[in-house]
Amino acid sequence: MEQKKVRRWNTWDNPWLNTKFLIGISIVILVVLFGLLGRIFWNVELAYVGSSPLNLPPVWQGGVPEHPLGTESNGRDMLAQLIVAIPSSFKVGLIAASVGMTAGLVLGSLAGYFGGWVDAVIRTLADAVVTIPTLAVLIVIAAFFTMRDTTSMALILAMFAWPGPTRIVRSQVLSLRERGYIRMAVLSGERPFGLMFREMLPNMLPWIAASITGNISGAILGATSLEALGLGPTRVPSLGTIINQAQTSSALIRGMVWWWFPPILVLMIIFTSFFLITTGLDEIANPRLRGLNK
Amino acid sequence: MKTLYKLISVLLLLAMLLAACGGGTTTDEGDMAGEETTGEETVAEEEMAENPLDYLNADRExxxxxxxxxxxxxxxxxNPKVPGNAVxxxxxxxxxxxxxxxxxxxxEMMPWLAESFEGNSESTEFTLKLRDGITFYDxxxxxxxDIIYTFELEMATEGFGGHFTWKEWIASIEKVDDLTATFKLAKPNPRFVLDYFSVKIAGTTLFLPKHVWETVEDPMTFKNFDIAKMYPMATGPYMxxxxxxxxxxxxxxxxxxxxKTGFQKLPxxxxxxxxxVGTxxxxxxxxIDNGFDVMEDIxxxxxxxxxxxxxxxxxxxDDFPYAVPDPCARLIGLNNAVEPWNDKEMRQMLNHVMDRQQIIDIAYEGTTTLAPTFWxxxxxxxxxTDLIPKDKWEAMLTPDLDKATEILESKGYVKTGDYWTKDGVELSLEIQCAESFSELERIADVFAEQLQRFGINAVKxxxxxGTFYDNSNFGNYEANSQWFTCGSVNEPWATLRTMSGEGAPIGETPQGQQNxxxxxxxxxxxxxxxxxxxxLGDPKIMELTAEALEILYDExxxxxxxxxxxxIxxxxxxxxxxxxxxxxxxxPWxxxxxxxxxxVNLEKATN
Structure with a gap:
């Protein structure tokens, strides 16, 4: 019987050439580059209070070329604010998601592999934390602690970013530990740590990649919410802080669209791109989703 | 028929005469705001509610x-006498x-509940005469x-707001008759009436109904909140x-x-x-949507x-600057009990960094003036103000970063990276502000940025x-954006007093909540x-004030x-x-x- 030839690595079958993933990652790279390279081409000192004339509209509305996106009522240049704010918001997302994911990996692996009381304790804790209304608690914590910088805010967000990954890693480990290669590794004398992080972890990488992008997006949303409520660090601009300052200074009602709209637009772009990356990674990791089973 | 017309005419004439004579009685306290009128002239009885709570359903107009x-x-x-109340x-x-x-x-000093409140020539004895006919809601x-009871209760209850003030000033109160009492002061105070009973700035002494409060077990924990009993019981035109x-x-x-007494019209x-409503x-x-008739400050x-x-x-x-000059100057308050701000040179250093013109340009968008005074x-x-030492005054008009640098270097600070450090510890300053005062928040924002640029890690x-005021009173702060030297409007003592007094450790409120x-x-x-x-007006006040200002602007x-x-x-x-x-x-406050x-003086637009 003639065996059907399967072309797995044809140019268009390469899973990493997933359109959604590529569009998403390209947008993220562009946004990050805007934040990183902008510092080379634009004076970011203009992002701070009193560095520029007040309330200038953008250049296409009669403003001046020195402040192409306009300025706000505390004398901050909008372009410089965005250049500083974008990496700042990404930083919060990356730190919170990384810490949350690392904790989730460790706890989920322990719970799934050892089972018994270890599993009971970790699972109960994770289930309990998941039910807590995160934003409300974050508001209380943020009001109590002084947010001097974005790192402290990211760490506070990370406190609530671990239960999701923990639960999912646990379920993955529960499934993986029954696989033959794991049993073989056990028979070969591999220790639990090696089993969890040398044998099982590589098999979870596609899922981890998809999950962490979702977590980054969630952390950015959490941080932006706190900042928009006025609970974030106030000096270093971030996307949420700009929205908060625009709101408290009546920018909307004063018709200063150039103050409140750019950070919202950037957030929309960021969230859309992360959504595309997550969906794309899902398709890369799961052949059924990209139609290879047809 | 003619007789009938004559009779009707005479009756009408008589009715008009009676109305003219009996329609209102004016009192002799004529210089009040708004003309004194009888209520009958302005509010028809049918417009009154049987139960005041019916007015909760009043129309928008x-x-x-x-x-x-x-x-x-x-x-x-x-409870108007305890902290954290809602009065x-x-x-x-x-x-x-x-x-x-x-x-x-x-x-003008307008008598309101009082008919008169006057002191003797030494300012050691004041006689209060209440108006006749004042009633509580019930x-x-x-x-x-009621007046004497309020003072006695306040002096007997340490947690009450005026406790230390009255203990300091009042030696005794003697009742003369049902409407009159004489206050004997422990020491002369020419500003006794002005400072405490005349709404000099925002507040005044509020009096308690004896028949309600003498039944209260613990005045400190009494909430004074029972709408059915008309609590908080008071005397005013609204409950x-x-x-x-x-x-x-x-x-x-x-x-x-x-x-009822014809002192004012019914509002x-x-x-x-x-x-x-929010931010x-x-x-x-x-x-914009007509949801307010009066705004507090924007x-x-x-x-x-x-x-x-x-x-x-x-x-x-109608035109620029639109705003009314406020009697309370704005300050960055420093906690002189915490390091390094217990060192006057470090405070002077902060002063050299402060660019007041920039604060005005940004925080006030240019709507106020440059005058570095506590009043x-x-x-x-x-x-x-003219008594402030000229060199100190001049030094406050423009920042001097060189002098600030000089002071920090003399204290052993070195600039490493963005910030000044000493023994590896970064020099920082946390400036607290109250969430409801966007104006003070903006001052803090600008000053924090000035400090950041100079190399002090300042944050707002x-x-x-509630937390802001508690932190201020109990000393749980490094710096705050505030107005607590408020007091003087026509003489220097009231403001100078806010920075005088005995020491209080952190965690305790300073006596009289001053300093x-x-x-x-x-x-x-x-x-x-x-x-x-x-x-008031004694020439020695000028000499003493000059000496006080010399110390104040140095420290x-x-x-x-x-x-x-x-x-507004x-x-x-x-x-x-x-x-x-x-x-x-x-x-307009x-x-x-x-x-x-x-x-009381508002009129319906539809009128």
Whole structure:
């Protein structure tokens, strides 16, 4: 019987050439580059209070070329604010998601592999934390602690970013530990740590990649919410802080669209791109989703 | 028929004569704000409610809505003598009343609950005579016993606001008759009436009904909140009708003594709502939508938005600067009990970094003036302002970063990276501000940025109002953006006093809640005490004030930041006759006890 030839690595079958993933990652790279390279081409000192004339509209509305996106009522240049704010918001997302994911990996692996009381304790804790209304608690914590910088805010967000990954890693480990290669590794004398992080972890990488992008997006949303409520660090601009300052200074009602709209637009772009990356990674990791089973 | 017409004509004539003679009795306290009229002339009986709570359903055109920029806290506590109460939400303005009201606009001291309150030539004895006919909401007459009882209770209860003040000043109170008492002071105080009983700035002494409070077991924990019993029991033209999460409803007291005695007319608004709606953005939108009639204070930008979208709103001035000069100068308060700010050179260093003109340009968008004083830059204060040492004054007009650097280097600080450090520890400053004062927040923002640029890691921290005041009183702060040297408007003592006094450790409130800066200078306190007993206008006051200012501007326990202005617009859609530069019958402050004068004088726009 003639065996059907399967072309797995044809140019268009390469899973990493997933359109959604590529569009998403390209947008993220562009946004990050805007934040990183902008510092080379634009004076970011203009992002701070009193560095520029007040309330200038953008250049296409009669403003001046020195402040192409306009300025706000505390004398901050909008372009410089965005250049500083974008990496700042990404930083919060990356730190919170990384810490949350690392904790989730460790706890989920322990719970799934050892089972018994270890599993009971970790699972109960994770289930309990998941039910807590995160934003409300974050508001209380943020009001109590002084947010001097974005790192402290990211760490506070990370406190609530671990239960999701923990639960999912646990379920993955529960499934993986029954696989033959794991049993073989056990028979070969591999220790639990090696089993969890040398044998099982590589098999979870596609899922981890998809999950962490979702977590980054969630952390950015959490941080932006706190900042928009006025609970974030106030000096270093971030996307949420700009929205908060625009709101408290009546920018909307004063018709200063150039103050409140750019950070919202950037957030929309960021969230859309992360959504595309997550969906794309899902398709890369799961052949059924990209139609290879047809 | 002709006889009948003659009879009718005579009867009509007689009726008119009777109406003219008996229609109203005027009293001889003629110089009050607004003309004294009888209530019958202005309010028909059928417009009155049998139950004041019926006014909770008043129509919009019968309702006055007053904006409040901060959240309601302690909405179940209407005990006016304990911290954290809610009386500032309308009851302090329209429920409780002051003995006297100082009219900033005319300079006149207006007797209100008092008929007179005068001192002897040594300012050691003051005689208070109450008006006849004052009653509480339940009809119980207010007599001098209620006044004496309030002082006695306050002096006996350490946690009450005026406890230390009255213990300091009052030696004894003697009842003369049901309406009269004589206060003997422990030491002369020429400002006794001005400072404590005349709404000099915002507040005044509020009096308690003896028949209610003498039944109270613990005055400190008594909430004074029971609408069915008409608590908080007071005497004013409005009483508490309802309290919701962010609104307080005050209903008109048709039996107000002021109306019944012909002292004032019955105010036209049947319902007054004090309302918090959220951020300035939301407040502005609410104002444009006629959701407010009076706004407490807004930024210049918000005013531009309101003016552009609802022409019925008017500011105190028709044109720039629109705002009214505020009697409380703005400062960056420093906690002199914590390192390194317990070192006067470090405080001077901060002063050299402060660029006051930039604070005015940004935080006030240019709507105020440069005058680094602890008191307002009123013309009446200019002779005292002129006593500030010239070199110190000049040094405060422009920043001097070289001098600031010199001081830090002499203290062993080195600039490593972005910040000054000493022994590896970064020099930082946390500036606290209250969430309801966007103006003070903006000052903190600008100053923090100036410090950052110089190399001090300064941050602004926004706190809920209650926490902000507690931190200030108990010394749990490094720096704060505030106005606590408020006091002087026509003489220097009241402001100078706010920085004098004995030491209080962190965690305890300084005596009389003064000197929250915890800066204790013996000579300065001596001078302030000496000025305090001199009669107003005594030439020695100038000499002593000059010496006090020399110490103050050398030590700088706090840093004067800006003269304040308040932009308080009014909506003429439903109500007219708000005070303004064109019609300056009283100051426009809606959070002051003098606001009762405004409300009494309001007229319906439909009239």
């Amino acid at each position: 019968d309702t006055l809505i007053v904006d409040k920029p901060g959240r309601l806290q302690g909405g179940d506590n209407w 500032g939400w309308g009851m302090a303005q329209l429920g409780f009343e002051s003995l006297m009201i100082l009219n900033y606009e005319t300079g 009809g119980t007459p207010m007599t001098i016993d 508490l009708g309802k309290v919701s999460e962010n609104e307080v409803f005050l209903v008109r007291n048709d039996n107000w003594w002021g109306y 036209e608004p049947k319902l007054v709502i004090i309302s918090y 300035e953005e939301v407040r502005t939108a609410t104002a 930024t210049f930008g918000a005013w531009q938005a309101i003016q552009a979208q609802n022409p019925k709103w008017e500011a105190y001035y 307002p830059s009123y013309a009446s204060m200019q002779p005292y 921290v926004k706190l809920v109002d 929250v800066y915890r800066w204790y200078n013996e000579r300065y306190t001596e001078i302030v005490n000496e000025i305090g007993v001199l009669p 700088l326990p706090a840093l004067p930041a800006a003269q304040a202005k308040k932009l 617009p009014n909506n003429f859609t439903y109500w007219t006759n708000f005070p303004s530069a064109k019609n300056p019958y009283i100051s 809606c959070w002051w006890t003098s606001f009762v004068v405004v409300v």
